[in-house]
Amino acid sequence: MARFALFGDTSRRIAEADSVAVIGLGRFGSALALELMDAGTEVLGIDTDDELVQAHNGRLTQAVRADSSKEEALRQLAVDEFDRVVVAIGDDVQASILTCSILLGMKIPVIWAKAVSERHGLILQQLGVHHIVNPEEDMGRRVAHLVRGAAMDYLEIEPGYSLAKIVAPASIQGVPLGETTIRQQYGITVTAFRPVPGTWQNADNQTVLSEGDTVIIVGTTPRVEAFAQLR
Numbered sequence: 273m274a275r276f277a278l279f280g281d282t283s284r285r286i287a288e289a290d291s292v293a294v295i296g297l298g299r300f301g302s303a304l305a306l307e308l309m310d311a312g313t314e315v316l317g318i319d320t321d322d323e324l325v326q327a328h329n330g331r332l333t334q335a336v337r338a339d340s341s342k343e344e345a346l347r348q349l350a351v352d353e354f355d356r357v358v359v360a361i362g363d364d365v366q367a368s369i370l371t372c373s374i375l376l377g378m379k380i381p382v383i384w385a386k387a388v389s390e391r392h393g394l395i396l397q398q399l400g401v402h403h404i405v406n407p408e409e410d411m412g413r414r415v416a417h418l419v420r421g422a423a424m425d426y427l428e429i430e431p432g433y434s435l436a437k438i439v440a441p442a443s444i445q446g447v448p449l450g451e452t453t454i455r456q457q458y459g460i461t462v463t464a465f466r467p468v469p470g471t472w473q474n475a476d477n478q479t480v481l482s483e484g485d486t487v488i489i490v491g492t493t494p495r496v497e498a499f500a501q502l503r
Contacts, residue, residue, distance in 0.1 A: 282334050283350040286314045291333070293317075293349075293357045295340045295371055297324040300386055300407050301360030305332055318349065341370040343377075352378040359385040359401075365392050372401050423500045424486070434493045440465070440481040441502035450477025458499045460491035 283293075291314035294305040298319075305315045305328070314333040318340055319325050328335040338345040340361070351357060357380050361368040365388065375383050376399060384403040387393030396404050410428075417426040417436075425437040440462075444452050449462055462475045468484040481487065489496055 281350075283316050283336075284353055286316050286333050286354075290355060291315060293351050293354045294332075294360055295319075295351075295357065296360035296362065296368075296386070297321070297328055297335070298360065298362055300362060301358070302328065304358060304360060309333070316349070316351070316354070318351075341367045341374070343374045346371075346374060346378070351375070352380070354380065356380075356382045357384070359383065362386055362388050365389075368392070369395055369399070372396055372399055376400055417497070428493065429490070432493050433491070434496045435463075435488060435490045436496050436500050437486060437488055438500045440483075440485045440487045441499075442483075443502060445481050445483060445485075447480065448477060449475060449479045449481070458491075459495040460489045460499050462487050462489055464488040 286293075292305075292308055293316040294301050294308075295318045297305065297317050301317070301319075302324075305317050308315050309332060317325070317328050317332040317335040318338050319335075320337065320339055322337050325335045325337045336349060338349060340346060340359075346352065357375055359368055359371050359375070361371060368385065369392075372383060372385050382403070383401050384405065385396050385401045387396055387404050387406045388408075393404050393406060413428060414426055417423055423436040423438050427435045429435055444454055444462070455461060462479070462481075464472055464487065465475050465479060465481060466472045466486045467482060468486075473479075475487070489499060491499070
């Protein structure tokens with residue numbers, strides 16, 4: 273009990289720093305937790321696998337071996353005091369569902385959870401989990417757009433609305449964007465550009481693009497895909 277009390281005191285301090293608890297330190301959870309750390313966010317990492325926990329010692333603010341499907345263990349680690357928790361459990365659907373149920377009962381303000389299948393995601397949605405992600409499915413859709421060669425990078429912001437990074441087509445080069453018919457004709461908006469050479473800048477009606485410039489466009493997915501095909 274003293275061991276958990278020590279962990280709980282540290283976890284409580286982390287929670288007070290408006291940080292994140294990540295439950296599940298597999299590939300997805302580990303990448304997410306380490307990226308949060310790189311961005312300056314303190315992270316409490318939890319997993320049942322002692323080797324994974326040991327591997328993250330010194331890399332996360334705190335890494336603890338615990339069974340997240342047991343409410344007592346989460347409370348001893350002060351998880352109930354966090355505003356944001358990510359359930360990144362991928363190899364045990366039952367544990368994921370139980371953990372999310374407990375967290376919802378604790379009234380955690382924001383819960384993100386990884387779903388490994390459509391059914392898993394549906395159950396999490398029915399439970400009331402705030403944000404559900406399916407990394408493999410999401411990445412598959414993203415890579416499909418990149419494989420087509422239409423964009424250098426692609427992100428679906430919401431179903432049916434997307435953002436893409438492309439090389440500016442000839443039809444919008446050499447004149448201010450405000451003088452083109454890009455919105456009326458193509459239904460997309462150029463939000464940012466990077467000249468060659470140069471750095472990223474916000475785009476406006478006075479922006480004049482040149483050959484080789486890279487742009488960020490947003491719009492409905494079909495419109496973005498169609499415009500990305502232009503050369």
